[in-house]
Amino acid sequence: MSLQGIAERARALDAADPLASLRARFVLPQAPDGSPLMYFCGHSLGLAPRDARSLVEEELSDWEQLGVTGHHASRRPWIDYAEALRPGLARLAGAHPEEVVAMNALTVNLHLLLTSFYRPQGRRRCILIEKGAFPSDRHAVASHLQLHGVDAREALIEAGPDPATGLVEEGHLEQLLRQRGEEIALVLWPGVQYLSGQSFDLARIVKAAHAAGALCGFDLAHAIGNVPLSLHDSEADFAAWCSYKYLNAGPGAVGGAFVHARHRRAQLPGLAGWWGHDPATRFRMAPEFIPASGAAGWQVSNPPILSSAPLLASLALFDSAGMQRLQHKAHAMGALLIEAVDALDTHIACITPRDAARRGCQLSLRVRAGRDAGRRMFDLLGARGVVADWREPDIIRLAPVPLYNNFAETARLGGLLHEAVEHTA
Secondary structure (H helix, E strand, O other): OOHHHHHHHHHHHHHOOOOHHHHHHEEOOEOOOOOEOEEOEOOOOOOEEHHHHHHHHHHHHHHHHHHHHHHHHOOOOHHHHHHHHHHHHHHHHOOOHHHEEEOOOHHHHHHHHHHHHOOOEOOEOEEEEEOOOOHHHHHHHHHHHHHOOOOHHHHEEEEOOOOOOOOOOHHHHHHHHHHHHHHEEEEEEEOEOOOOOEEOOHHHHHHHHHHOOOEEEEEOOOOOOOOOOOHHHHOOOEEEEOOOOOOOOOOOOOOEEEEOOOOOHHHOOOOOOHHHEOOOOHHHOOOOOOEOOHHHHHOOOOOOHHHHHHHHHHHHHHHHHOHHHHHHHHHHHHHHHHHHHHOOOOOEEEOOOOOHHHEOOOEEEEEOOOHHHHHHHHHHHHHOOEEOEEEOOOEEEEEOOOOOOOHHHHHHHHHHHHHHHHHHO
8 A cells, every 4th residue: 555545544543543532641742843753662661641740749749748647648648559559550460469569670670589489409490581682681680590609601591583583483482491491490581572572472481481390470561551461360470560661650660560379478588678578567667577468578668659650640541541452553553554664675674573463562673774774764763753762783663652652643654764765775
């Protein structure tokens, strides 16, 4: 279909979009002339919900007026703030409320969870991760191997993508776990691969890991709020995420974690902190650590109120929209953009799976002519008002997010990609 045909179809899709009104619930960044920028970078930092400002201001006001008594007397008592976030997070994670907790930041949560769930014994001391994992995940895993006196050069198993497809197939992981399962203590895998945008079948990975005798956890930084999750039913052992990407909670916002109900903090080793203590006896100030039930037992510190408040605003919008409707719109916007990119196949390759079931919002485009041409294309897009990001050496990442992007600007993005190719070819 021509770009004009894509634009016409986009207008029709916007007119019929049941989620169209959500766009007005976010603050869109503006160009110097006051026009809204085309923001396709929600995979890196989500936009601000309009209600976030008022919620933060309410917390500031309560702090100013109440001081320490705000822990119990504020509009949303601070002492129970993490509990107020649980229901919405549980719905997005596909978990029971007691299996999730809002706390810390992503890598801190990974460290806390790895302390409990990486328990090398005998030959079973390896950790399986993806080759090309987000560096922070690899750093965290390597440091835990080191803490246990295990050589990462021998015990860190990295599963890379198929050279033919650029994707990591679940079947390859199953085969690897069958072959080396007796050596593997833990699998740590992403829900969505940060560079390619590939979404994984988490239940299938968990099943293969457990069949091999290994535990299985997930980094959901690019998955939660992007793709439907069923952590409880998948039998995943644990997971961690940030909330500043698709959860739109703001830069450096509070992260989150999941621990399956079958695991008890009291029965696992781990790092303890006062806020992870049973709330019923926390203020007795006893020296013994009695963990709170569920994932809350992995807390070490009280939640940061000012960086948690925006998450309340965003979770309310997710509840209003529903993940199934959001996913449907995300797939439709992605398909529209892929259609525009397909006409540029000699110049740009979409490395994200075309199968809607294997991707979320993000589309990653590899510039075939290499880095210099790619940077020129990326800079031209920026000059035309597109906010995206660049990953070395030759990838432009774009994310049409269904909460605040629409079909018309997605079609416009396709046209600008054509323009960028013409100027750099």
